[in-house]
Amino acid sequence: MKQEVPERGVLGLGWRRLKGTGSGPRAQAAYRPRFRAWRLWLVGVPNVCLKMVLELYLDLLSASCRAVYIFARKNSIPFDFQFVDLLKGHHHSKEYIEINPMKKLPSLKDGKFILSESVAILFYLCRKYSTPSHWYPPDLHTRARVDEFMAWQHTAIQLPMSKILWVKMLIPMITGEEVPAEKTEQTLLEVKNNMQLFEEKFLQDKMFITGDHISLADLVALVEMMQPMGSKYNVFLNSSRIAEWRMRVELAIGSGLFWEAHDRLMKLAEWDCSTLDPMVKEKICKLLQKFR
Amino acid sequence: MPERRSRSPGVSKPGTCQDLWHRRPEKQAGPTGVEPETLYLGAPQSCHSCCPEPAVRRVPAAATMGLELYLDMLSQPCRAVSIFAKKNGIPFKLCTTEVFKGQHPSKEFFQINSLRRVPTLKDGDFILTESSAILIYLSSKYQTADHWYPSDLRARARVHEYLGWHADCIRGTFGVPLWTQVMAPLIGVHVPEEKVQRNKTFMDLALQQLEEKFLGDRAFVAGQQVSLADLMALEELLQPVAVGCDLFEGRPRLAAWRERVEAFLGSDLLQETRGPILNILEQAVNKKVPTPPPEVHPCMLLRISRIP
Numbered sequence: 366m367k368q369e370v371p372e373r374g375v376l377g378l379g380w381r382r383l384k385g386t387g388s389g390p391r392a393q394a395a396y397r398p399r400f401r402a403w404r405l406w407l408v409g410v411p412n413v414c415l416k417m418v419l420e421l422y423l424d425l426l427s428a429s430c431r432a433v434y435i436f437a438r439k440n441s442i443p444f445d446f447q448f449v450d451l452l453k454g455h456h457h458s459k460e461y462i463e464i465n466p467m468k469k470l471p472s473l474k475d476g477k478f479i480l481s482e483s484v485a486i487l488f489y490l491c492r493k494y495s496t497p498s499h500w501y502p503p504d505l506h507t508r509a510r511v512d513e514f515m516a517w518q519h520t521a522i523q524l525p526m527s528k529i530l531w532v533k534m535l536i537p538m539i540t541g542e543e544v545p546a547e548k549t550e551q552t553l554l555e556v557k558n559n560m561q562l563f564e565e566k567f568l569q570d571k572m573f574i575t576g577d578h579i580s581l582a583d584l585v586a587l588v589e590m591m592q593p594m595g596s597k598y599n600v601f602l603n604s605s606r607i608a609e610w611r612m613r614v615e616l617a618i619g620s621g622l623f624w625e626a627h628d629r630l631m632k633l634a635e636w637d638c639s640t641l642d643p644m645v646k647e648k649i650c651k652l653l654q655k656f657r
Numbered sequence: 658m659p660e661r662r663s664r665s666p667g668v669s670k671p672g673t674c675q676d677l678w679h680r681r682p683e684k685q686a687g688p689t690g691v692e693p694e695t696l697y698l699g700a701p702q703s704c705h706s707c708c709p710e711p712a713v714r715r716v717p718a719a720a721t722m723g724l725e726l727y728l729d730m731l732s733q734p735c736r737a738v739s740i741f742a743k744k745n746g747i748p749f750k751l752c753t754t755e756v757f758k759g760q761h762p763s764k765e766f767f768q769i770n771s772l773r774r775v776p777t778l779k780d781g782d783f784i785l786t787e788s789s790a791i792l793i794y795l796s797s798k799y800q801t802a803d804h805w806y807p808s809d810l811r812a813r814a815r816v817h818e819y820l821g822w823h824a825d826c827i828r829g830t831f832g833v834p835l836w837t838q839v840m841a842p843l844i845g846v847h848v849p850e851e852k853v854q855r856n857k858t859f860m861d862l863a864l865q866q867l868e869e870k871f872l873g874d875r876a877f878v879a880g881q882q883v884s885l886a887d888l889m890a891l892e893e894l895l896q897p898v899a900v901g902c903d904l905f906e907g908r909p910r911l912a913a914w915r916e917r918v919e920a921f922l923g924s925d926l927l928q929e930t931r932g933p934i935l936n937i938l939e940q941a942v943n944k945k946v947p948t949p950p951p952e953v954h955p956c957m958l959l960r961i962s963r964i965p
Contacts, residue, residue, distance in 0.1 A: 482821030512790035
């Protein structure tokens with residue numbers, strides 16, 4: 366008599382078909398659980414742990430996502446990489462809206478705790494995983510300098526760098542329209558001025574922004590400044606001091622990890638934009654009014 | 658209520674160090690089980706014989722010369738910094754910097770702040786810009802009540818989450834009505850109606866996100882107590898209100914939040930800080946706002962050109 370096999374075994378681990386037949390108690394059950402009950406605790410622990418692994422919702426096209434990714438990898442923080450494809454509009458999907466109703470990346474999910482904003486995520490990871498103190502130094506003045514840069518970079522670095530990518534490549538690619546030369550020139554000039562301010566105010570003649578060691582400020586600055594590289598525009602050519610700093614940050618992170626994180630950005634020119642979701646295209650066109 | 662630390666050397670618990678700059682590491686872990694951080698002013702070294710734990714070294718004489726805050730009360734972040742410092746009894750010298758009277762890009766100010774921005778903090782030789790950085794610095798250095806910048810890991814993450822979103826979606830948006838209605842006309846510039854309408858749309862979207870995502874069913878923006886996030890948000894939202902945009906109409910949750918925060922801060926303090934901005938529209942109508950000098954026109958025009 367064939368015993369009915371239950372759909373799911375113990376903790377979803379399935380059932381084991383016994384070989385051979387006989388008349389003993391073992392043979393009466395043609396199937397038995399894979400693990401004995403007393404081993405359940407061994408099985409239960411990883412199952413529970415798996416559910417508590419940190420989840421990071423990322424697309425490495427975004428500079429903010431790259432900062433979080435590089436930081437987590439560099440500090441061996443275990444996490445599940447949840448890929449949310451910006452180019453296919455997955456950040457507008459119902460599943461992702463439940464994570465972040467503002468449809469932005471990156472997002473962090475730590476058990477039931479959900480956090481957005483890359484700077485907040487970086488500070489959270491720093492503290493929760495007790496990363497080396499040079500990333501976010503405990504000295505009051507040094508930390509204030511990192512906080513100051515993190516606040517300044519939103520409008521001074523992130524926005525204009527991302528604008529170059531849009532103006533030089535994405536807008537012409539997606540809408541088929543060229544951006545007026547005057548706007549492009551304005552954007553490039555703004556970037557040039559802000560890079561100069563970065564050099565004078567934050568970098569000066571130090572190795573890194575806070576002194577002799579890399580910090581979150583350097584990581585965020587560099588990934589943002591890499592953004593125009595997606596459209597083959599290199600902002601590091603204007604200043605040798607910034608170019609040298611760029612190399613130092615890359616080496617401190619590790620060139621392998623650095624270029625792995627930037628691979629998707631560097632291949633953006635090869636993207637076939639006809640696969641872009643029409644709804645997303647419409648939303649992008651509305652967003653473009655900010656840049657025109 | 659969290660216990661407020663005394664800052665005066667004469668009022669200390671028996672057995673503790675009398676050194677004003679000594680900071681005892683906190684050992685209690687928050688609800689998330691992560692210990693609060695200890696910040697040091699300079700490298701931690703052993704202190705006097707009365708202190709069993711490492712403490713900060715005495716700060717150099719220059720740093721005890723007093724805190725200076727360069728502020729323009731027409732600016733939202735400046736008001737947030739001023740309110741915070743006064744509410745917490747932080748002694749400082751107010752250096753009023755009236756941006757549009759030409760005081761801003763002066764040589765003396767440039768030496769203080771190469772970014773030529775307000776607010777700016779000068780603490781001895783240490784100079785700091787960016788209001789959120791200044792607020793965090795003041796709350797850490799003067800050890801203000803925990804709710805302003807919570808030591809708990811997740812509560813603090815919520816404050817940072819708000820501040821990040823604020824920099825992207827609130828800053829640069831809620832200051833626009835003052836520019837279109839008062840500042841641009843002062844130098845003879847008319848901002849197109851299309852931009853004014855677009856700005857209203859952006860403000861509506863931001864207010865919706867503020868109400869739904871940050872406020873939700875909580876009493877305050879980043880938790881159940883007032884924090885730096887509420888202060889930053891409130892002063893930004895006040896800017897268009899001061900020039901006649903009633904943002905709180907039809908938004909009872911937001912209006913109730915505003916009342917809670919203002920009740921906590923106190924009406925006297927708010928009236929004192931907000932005097933200039935609340936009078937600006939009336940002054941503009943009566944043509945009593947001084948015309949900005951020519952040297953500030955280029956940076957004003959640049960700001961106007963950035964209105965999307």
